[in-house]
Amino acid sequence: MEAATDQTHPAEPAQASSPTTHGGRGPQPYRQDPGSILLAATPIGDVRDASPRVIAALEEADVVAAEDTRRALALASRLGIKLGGRLIALHDHNEAEKAAGIVEAARGGARVVFVSDAGMPTVSDPGFRLACAAIDAGVPLSVLPGPSAPLVALALSGLPSDRFAFEGFLPRKDGEATRYLQDLATDPHTLIFFESPRRAAATLTRMAEVLGGDRRAALCRELTKDYEEVRRGTLGELAEGADDILGEVTIVVAGYERSARAEDHVGAVLALAAEGMRLKDAAAEVAAATGARKNDLYKAALAAK
Numbered sequence: 001m002e003a004a005t006d007q008t009h010p011a012e013p014a015q016a017s018s019p020t021t022h023g024g025r026g027p028q029p030y031r032q033d034p035g036s037i038l039l040a041a042t043p044i045g046d047v048r049d050a051s052p053r054v055i056a057a058l059e060e061a062d063v064v065a066a067e068d069t070r071r072a073l074a075l076a077s078r079l080g081i082k083l084g085g086r087l088i089a090l091h092d093h094n095e096a097e098k099a100a101g102i103v104e105a106a107r108g109g110a111r112v113v114f115v116s117d118a119g120m121p122t123v124s125d126p127g128f129r130l131a132c133a134a135i136d137a138g139v140p141l142s143v144l145p146g147p148s149a150p151l152v153a154l155a156l157s158g159l160p161s162d163r164f165a166f167e168g169f170l171p172r173k174d175g176e177a178t179r180y181l182q183d184l185a186t187d188p189h190t191l192i193f194f195e196s197p198r199r200a201a202a203t204l205t206r207m208a209e210v211l212g213g214d215r216r217a218a219l220c221r222e223l224t225k226d227y228e229e230v231r232r233g234t235l236g237e238l239a240e241g242a243d244d245i246l247g248e249v250t251i252v253v254a255g256y257e258r259s260a261r262a263e264d265h266v267g268a269v270l271a272l273a274a275e276g277m278r279l280k281d282a283a284a285e286v287a288a289a290t291g292a293r294k295n296d297l298y299k300a301a302l303a304a305k
Contacts, residue, residue, distance in 0.1 A: 030056040037103070037112040037134045039121040041146030044248075045224030047078045049147045057144060058083055062110040065090040065102055067117045067126050075115075090114060095126050099133040106139045113144075120148045124168045124194055149223055150192045153250035156230045157190075157218035163255065164190040170203060177203075178271065181210040185268050186289045188255040197221070197245045204239035207253060210271055211235060212264070216254040222247040262296035269301040 030053045032038060038057055043049040058064060058076065062085040066072035069089050076083045090098055106112045114121055114130055120143075121127030134141040150166045167184070170177040170193065184191060195203050200219065207217070213236030220230045227247065231238055235253065265286050272282035279301055287294040 032057050032060060032111045032113070033140065034111055035106055035109045036140040036142065037106050037114065037130070038142055038144050039127050039131065040113050040115050040144040041120045041148065042075060042115050042118055043224070044118045044147045044149050044152070045222065045228070047075070049224060050075075050079055051144060051146050054144045054146060055079055055081060057111075057113045058115075060084045060111065061113040062086070063088065063102065063105050063112045065098075065112060065114040065130070067091045067115070067121075071117050072115055085110075090130065091126050095129045099130045102130060103133045103137045103139050106134065107137065118147070120146070123148060123150065123166065147224065149194070149248070149250050152223045153218070153220040153230075153252050154190065154192060156220055156223075157252035158232055159190045159216060159218060159252055159254050161190065163188065164192060166192045169194050170206075174206075177206060178210060179275065181207060182268070182271055182275075185211055185271075186256045186258075188257075190255050191253040193251040193253070195249045195251055197247060197249055200245045200249050200251070201239060201242035204235055204242050204251065207251075208235040208239050209267065211253065211256075212267060213239075218252045219245070220250045220252065221245060223250065258291060262292045262300045265290050265292050265297060266300045266304050269297050270304060273301070 040054045040057060041051075042054065058079075059081050061083070064072060064083045064085060064087050066087065066089060068091070069087050072083065072087065088098070088102075090102065102112055102114075114127055116125035116127060119125065122131060131141055154161050154164055165187065171180055193203070204217075204219070207215070213234060215235045216233075217235045217238055218230055218232045219238050219242065222228050225247070231241070268286045268290075269279070269282045272285060273279050277285070280298055283298040283301060284294050286292065287297055
Protein backbone atom coordinates (compact mmCIF):
# COMPACT_ATOMS: atom_id res chain seq x y z
CA MET A 1 0.00 0.00 0.00
CA GLU A 2 2.77 2.41 0.97
CA ALA A 3 6.04 3.12 -0.76
CA ALA A 4 9.26 3.50 1.21
CA THR A 5 10.71 7.01 1.10
CA ASP A 6 14.37 7.88 0.61
CA GLN A 7 14.92 9.39 4.04
CA THR A 8 17.54 7.13 5.64
CA HIS A 9 21.01 5.70 5.13
CA PRO A 10 21.60 2.26 3.55
CA ALA A 11 21.33 -0.71 5.86
CA GLU A 12 24.38 -2.63 7.04
CA PRO A 13 25.25 -5.97 5.38
CA ALA A 14 22.83 -8.72 6.30
CA GLN A 15 23.45 -11.25 9.06
CA ALA A 16 20.79 -13.63 10.28
CA SER A 17 19.96 -13.62 13.99
CA SER A 18 17.99 -16.87 13.90
CA PRO A 19 19.43 -19.25 11.27
CA THR A 20 16.84 -21.99 11.69
CA THR A 21 17.63 -23.57 8.31
CA HIS A 22 21.32 -24.13 9.13
CA GLY A 23 21.11 -25.95 12.45
CA GLY A 24 23.74 -23.80 14.17
CA ARG A 25 23.33 -22.04 17.48
CA GLY A 26 25.14 -18.79 16.74
CA PRO A 27 24.50 -16.08 14.15
CA GLN A 28 25.27 -17.17 10.59
CA PRO A 29 24.85 -15.50 7.21
CA TYR A 30 21.31 -16.07 5.97
CA ARG A 31 20.86 -18.06 2.79
CA GLN A 32 17.53 -19.06 1.29
CA ASP A 33 17.09 -22.74 0.49
CA PRO A 34 17.06 -23.53 -3.25
CA GLY A 35 13.68 -24.44 -4.69
CA SER A 36 11.66 -22.26 -2.32
CA ILE A 37 9.53 -19.12 -2.40
CA LEU A 38 9.73 -16.33 0.16
CA LEU A 39 7.12 -13.63 0.74
CA ALA A 40 9.23 -10.74 2.01
CA ALA A 41 7.94 -7.76 3.98
CA THR A 42 9.54 -4.46 2.95
CA PRO A 43 9.63 -1.03 4.66
CA ILE A 44 6.46 1.06 4.69
CA GLY A 45 8.42 4.26 5.24
CA ASP A 46 11.80 4.04 6.96
CA VAL A 47 14.20 1.97 4.87
CA ARG A 48 16.10 0.94 8.01
CA ASP A 49 13.15 -1.34 8.85
CA ALA A 50 14.31 -3.80 6.18
CA SER A 51 15.48 -6.90 8.03
CA PRO A 52 18.93 -8.42 7.45
CA ARG A 53 17.27 -11.59 6.13
CA VAL A 54 15.25 -9.61 3.57
CA ILE A 55 18.37 -7.82 2.39
CA ALA A 56 20.32 -11.06 2.03
CA ALA A 57 17.43 -12.80 0.24
CA LEU A 58 17.04 -9.96 -2.26
CA GLU A 59 20.77 -10.00 -3.02
CA GLU A 60 20.99 -13.76 -3.51
CA ALA A 61 17.66 -14.61 -5.14
CA ASP A 62 17.56 -16.28 -8.52
CA VAL A 63 14.19 -14.63 -9.20
CA VAL A 64 12.81 -11.47 -7.60
CA ALA A 65 9.11 -11.03 -8.32
CA ALA A 66 7.85 -7.54 -7.51
CA GLU A 67 4.52 -5.76 -7.56
CA ASP A 68 6.32 -2.82 -9.19
CA THR A 69 9.78 -3.50 -10.59
CA ARG A 70 10.74 0.18 -10.50
CA ARG A 71 9.96 0.41 -6.80
CA ALA A 72 11.88 -2.80 -6.14
CA LEU A 73 14.92 -1.33 -7.89
CA ALA A 74 14.53 1.92 -5.96
CA LEU A 75 14.37 -0.02 -2.68
CA ALA A 76 17.54 -1.91 -3.60
CA SER A 77 19.26 1.40 -4.35
CA ARG A 78 18.29 2.82 -0.96
CA LEU A 79 19.55 -0.34 0.72
CA GLY A 80 22.83 -0.11 -1.14
CA ILE A 81 22.44 -3.54 -2.77
CA LYS A 82 21.79 -5.10 -6.17
CA LEU A 83 18.87 -7.43 -6.71
CA GLY A 84 19.96 -10.96 -7.46
CA GLY A 85 18.87 -12.87 -10.54
CA ARG A 86 15.93 -12.12 -12.79
CA LEU A 87 13.46 -9.33 -11.93
CA ILE A 88 9.86 -9.87 -13.05
CA ALA A 89 6.60 -8.03 -12.42
CA LEU A 90 3.86 -9.79 -10.45
CA HIS A 91 0.85 -7.63 -9.67
CA ASP A 92 -2.93 -7.80 -9.34
CA HIS A 93 -3.47 -7.80 -13.11
CA ASN A 94 -1.10 -10.65 -14.01
CA GLU A 95 -0.69 -12.72 -10.83
CA ALA A 96 -3.19 -15.40 -11.85
CA GLU A 97 -1.36 -15.80 -15.17
CA LYS A 98 2.23 -15.68 -13.92
CA ALA A 99 2.02 -17.51 -10.59
CA ALA A 100 2.31 -20.95 -12.18
CA GLY A 101 5.49 -20.02 -14.05
CA ILE A 102 7.11 -18.65 -10.91
CA VAL A 103 6.22 -21.80 -8.99
CA GLU A 104 7.74 -23.89 -11.79
CA ALA A 105 10.95 -21.89 -11.50
CA ALA A 106 11.06 -22.75 -7.80
CA ARG A 107 10.34 -26.40 -8.58
CA GLY A 108 13.40 -26.30 -10.82
CA GLY A 109 15.56 -25.18 -7.91
CA ALA A 110 15.33 -21.38 -8.11
CA ARG A 111 15.31 -19.25 -4.99
CA VAL A 112 12.30 -16.95 -5.49
CA VAL A 113 11.55 -13.82 -3.44
CA PHE A 114 8.34 -11.84 -3.84
CA VAL A 115 7.95 -8.25 -2.61
CA SER A 116 4.93 -5.98 -2.86
CA ASP A 117 5.32 -2.21 -3.07
CA ALA A 118 5.65 -1.96 0.72
CA GLY A 119 4.65 -3.90 3.79
CA MET A 120 3.55 -7.53 3.93
CA PRO A 121 2.59 -9.31 0.68
CA THR A 122 -1.00 -10.68 0.58
CA VAL A 123 -2.23 -8.05 3.10
CA SER A 124 -4.22 -5.82 0.74
CA ASP A 125 -1.38 -6.52 -1.71
CA PRO A 126 -0.59 -9.19 -4.33
CA GLY A 127 0.93 -12.51 -3.30
CA PHE A 128 -2.10 -14.58 -2.27
CA ARG A 129 -2.43 -16.41 -5.61
CA LEU A 130 1.30 -17.09 -5.68
CA ALA A 131 1.17 -18.50 -2.15
CA CYS A 132 -1.77 -20.74 -3.01
CA ALA A 133 -0.07 -21.98 -6.18
CA ALA A 134 3.08 -22.83 -4.21
CA ILE A 135 1.10 -24.69 -1.56
CA ASP A 136 -0.86 -26.64 -4.17
CA ALA A 137 2.37 -27.61 -5.95
CA GLY A 138 4.13 -28.64 -2.75
CA VAL A 139 6.81 -25.98 -3.20
CA PRO A 140 8.34 -24.78 0.11
CA LEU A 141 6.85 -21.42 1.05
CA SER A 142 7.93 -19.15 3.87
CA VAL A 143 7.68 -15.54 5.00
CA LEU A 144 10.35 -13.03 5.92
CA PRO A 145 8.35 -10.96 8.43
CA GLY A 146 8.60 -7.25 8.87
CA PRO A 147 6.70 -3.95 8.59
CA SER A 148 2.91 -4.04 8.30
CA ALA A 149 0.80 -0.89 8.38
CA PRO A 150 -2.28 -2.53 9.99
CA LEU A 151 -0.30 -3.80 12.98
CA VAL A 152 1.64 -0.55 13.39
CA ALA A 153 -1.62 1.43 13.39
CA LEU A 154 -3.26 -1.00 15.82
CA ALA A 155 -0.39 -0.65 18.27
CA LEU A 156 -0.49 3.16 18.02
CA SER A 157 -4.27 3.51 18.21
CA GLY A 158 -4.71 2.93 21.91
CA LEU A 159 -7.65 0.64 21.11
CA PRO A 160 -8.04 -3.00 22.25
CA SER A 161 -5.66 -5.28 20.38
CA ASP A 162 -6.69 -8.65 21.82
CA ARG A 163 -9.33 -9.09 19.08
CA PHE A 164 -9.04 -7.28 15.77
CA ALA A 165 -10.00 -7.63 12.11
CA PHE A 166 -8.32 -6.14 9.05
CA GLU A 167 -10.96 -4.93 6.56
CA GLY A 168 -8.76 -3.24 3.93
CA PHE A 169 -10.38 -0.65 1.66
CA LEU A 170 -14.14 -0.05 1.76
CA PRO A 171 -16.04 -0.50 -1.53
CA ARG A 172 -15.86 2.54 -3.81
CA LYS A 173 -19.60 2.92 -4.38
CA ASP A 174 -21.42 4.79 -1.60
CA GLY A 175 -24.25 2.29 -1.23
CA GLU A 176 -21.93 -0.69 -1.10
CA ALA A 177 -19.68 1.04 1.43
CA THR A 178 -22.66 1.81 3.67
CA ARG A 179 -23.91 -1.77 3.52
CA TYR A 180 -20.41 -3.06 4.25
CA LEU A 181 -20.24 -0.93 7.40
CA GLN A 182 -23.75 -1.99 8.41
CA ASP A 183 -22.55 -5.60 8.40
CA LEU A 184 -19.75 -4.58 10.77
CA ALA A 185 -21.89 -2.42 13.05
CA THR A 186 -22.12 -5.05 15.80
CA ASP A 187 -18.72 -6.68 15.27
CA PRO A 188 -16.88 -6.72 18.64
CA HIS A 189 -13.41 -6.74 17.06
CA THR A 190 -11.29 -3.62 16.70
CA LEU A 191 -11.54 -2.84 12.97
CA ILE A 192 -8.64 -1.72 10.75
CA PHE A 193 -9.15 -0.03 7.37
CA PHE A 194 -6.98 1.43 4.62
CA GLU A 195 -8.10 4.62 2.89
CA SER A 196 -6.80 7.19 0.45
CA PRO A 197 -6.25 10.71 1.83
CA ARG A 198 -8.80 12.28 -0.53
CA ARG A 199 -11.53 9.91 0.69
CA ALA A 200 -10.62 9.90 4.39
CA ALA A 201 -13.04 12.64 5.46
CA ALA A 202 -15.99 11.10 3.57
CA THR A 203 -15.22 7.64 4.93
CA LEU A 204 -14.98 8.86 8.52
CA THR A 205 -18.28 10.71 8.09
CA ARG A 206 -19.94 7.55 6.77
CA MET A 207 -18.47 5.53 9.62
CA ALA A 208 -19.82 8.04 12.14
CA GLU A 209 -23.29 7.80 10.58
CA VAL A 210 -23.40 4.00 10.45
CA LEU A 211 -21.26 2.93 13.42
CA GLY A 212 -22.03 5.90 15.65
CA GLY A 213 -20.35 9.27 16.05
CA ASP A 214 -19.25 8.39 19.60
CA ARG A 215 -17.35 5.26 18.55
CA ARG A 216 -13.66 5.59 19.47
CA ALA A 217 -11.19 5.58 16.59
CA ALA A 218 -7.72 6.58 15.44
CA LEU A 219 -6.59 8.01 12.13
CA CYS A 220 -2.96 7.13 11.39
CA ARG A 221 -1.04 8.58 8.47
CA GLU A 222 2.47 8.34 7.02
CA LEU A 223 3.41 5.53 9.44
CA THR A 224 7.17 5.25 10.14
CA LYS A 225 7.83 8.26 7.88
CA ASP A 226 9.08 11.74 8.79
CA TYR A 227 5.56 13.17 9.10
CA GLU A 228 3.95 10.28 10.98
CA GLU A 229 0.79 11.44 12.76
CA VAL A 230 -1.88 9.72 14.86
CA ARG A 231 -5.18 11.45 15.62
CA ARG A 232 -7.31 9.83 18.30
CA GLY A 233 -10.89 10.62 19.26
CA THR A 234 -14.43 9.68 18.29
CA LEU A 235 -15.45 9.04 14.70
CA GLY A 236 -17.44 12.26 14.79
CA GLU A 237 -14.45 14.27 15.99
CA LEU A 238 -12.07 12.74 13.48
CA ALA A 239 -14.49 13.30 10.59
CA GLU A 240 -14.68 17.02 11.34
CA GLY A 241 -10.94 17.54 11.03
CA ALA A 242 -10.00 15.18 8.21
CA ASP A 243 -10.18 17.53 5.22
CA ASP A 244 -6.45 18.34 5.46
CA ILE A 245 -5.21 14.74 5.45
CA LEU A 246 -2.20 13.94 3.26
CA GLY A 247 -0.29 10.69 2.74
CA GLU A 248 -1.18 7.04 3.27
CA VAL A 249 -4.02 6.54 5.77
CA THR A 250 -4.94 3.72 8.13
CA ILE A 251 -8.12 4.02 10.23
CA VAL A 252 -8.60 1.97 13.39
CA VAL A 253 -12.11 1.77 14.89
CA ALA A 254 -13.14 0.37 18.27
CA GLY A 255 -15.30 -2.73 18.19
CA TYR A 256 -18.98 -2.76 19.05
CA GLU A 257 -19.84 -2.71 22.73
CA ARG A 258 -23.19 -4.26 23.46
CA SER A 259 -25.73 -1.82 24.87
CA ALA A 260 -29.42 -2.27 25.55
CA ARG A 261 -30.23 1.44 25.30
CA ALA A 262 -32.50 2.08 22.35
CA GLU A 263 -31.06 5.54 21.68
CA ASP A 264 -27.65 4.00 21.02
CA HIS A 265 -29.00 2.01 18.06
CA VAL A 266 -31.41 4.35 16.30
CA GLY A 267 -28.86 4.97 13.56
CA ALA A 268 -28.66 1.27 12.76
CA VAL A 269 -32.46 1.00 12.54
CA LEU A 270 -32.70 4.01 10.24
CA ALA A 271 -29.86 2.71 8.06
CA LEU A 272 -31.69 -0.58 7.51
CA ALA A 273 -34.90 1.29 6.79
CA ALA A 274 -33.09 3.45 4.26
CA GLU A 275 -32.16 0.27 2.39
CA GLY A 276 -35.85 -0.59 2.00
CA MET A 277 -36.60 -2.62 5.13
CA ARG A 278 -39.87 -1.89 6.98
CA LEU A 279 -39.16 0.16 10.10
CA LYS A 280 -40.70 -2.48 12.38
CA ASP A 281 -38.61 -5.21 10.79
CA ALA A 282 -35.49 -3.08 11.07
CA ALA A 283 -36.21 -2.46 14.76
CA ALA A 284 -36.71 -6.19 15.30
CA GLU A 285 -33.40 -7.06 13.59
CA VAL A 286 -31.43 -4.51 15.58
CA ALA A 287 -33.15 -5.59 18.79
CA ALA A 288 -32.08 -9.19 18.19
CA ALA A 289 -28.49 -8.12 17.66
CA THR A 290 -28.21 -5.66 20.55
CA GLY A 291 -30.62 -6.76 23.26
CA ALA A 292 -32.47 -3.44 23.14
CA ARG A 293 -36.28 -3.55 23.33
CA LYS A 294 -37.90 -3.72 19.90
CA ASN A 295 -40.73 -1.32 20.79
CA ASP A 296 -38.30 1.21 22.25
CA LEU A 297 -36.20 1.04 19.09
CA TYR A 298 -39.25 1.47 16.87
CA LYS A 299 -40.50 4.49 18.83
CA ALA A 300 -37.07 6.09 18.92
CA ALA A 301 -36.62 5.58 15.18
CA LEU A 302 -40.06 7.08 14.45
CA ALA A 303 -39.19 10.11 16.51
CA ALA A 304 -35.85 10.54 14.74
CA LYS A 305 -37.24 10.32 11.19
